[in-house]
Amino acid sequence: MDKKKVKELTRAELQIMQLLWDKESAYVNDLLEEMPEPKPAYNTVSTIVRILEKKGFVSHESHGNTHKYFPVVDKDSYLNSLMHGIVNSFFSGSVANMVSFLSKKEQLSVEEADKLIKIIKKKSS
DSSP, X not given: OOGGGOOOOOHHHHXXXXXXXXXXXXXXXXXXXXXXXXXXXXXXXXXXXXXXHHTTSEEEEEETTEEEEEESSOHXXXXXXXXXXXXXXXXXXXXHHHHHHHHHHTTOOHHHHHHHHHHHHHHHO
């Protein structure tokens, strides 16, 4: 997925994608069963899946009168594109600025800071 052309998902679309990423493929009824209460209407889930298909995130196989949907964009690709956009849009392209922001807002613990330092050391070696 091109990092510059990522289409951000709505909360409802992301919820459906999370289920499809977990299940790898599913019918609308399968997705509906996995959703928390209060469950949306079948038509609502079906519409969201078709929107995801138009956006290029999902495709389907026909099985008689029904369709089995599967993701064509993997979770890591979406997350990489999304994070790239966030870093560029809000942190001037600087991961350090993003980490600084998060450490101030999220009360970064010493343990988490140590983990970050280990990750950085591992990347630079």
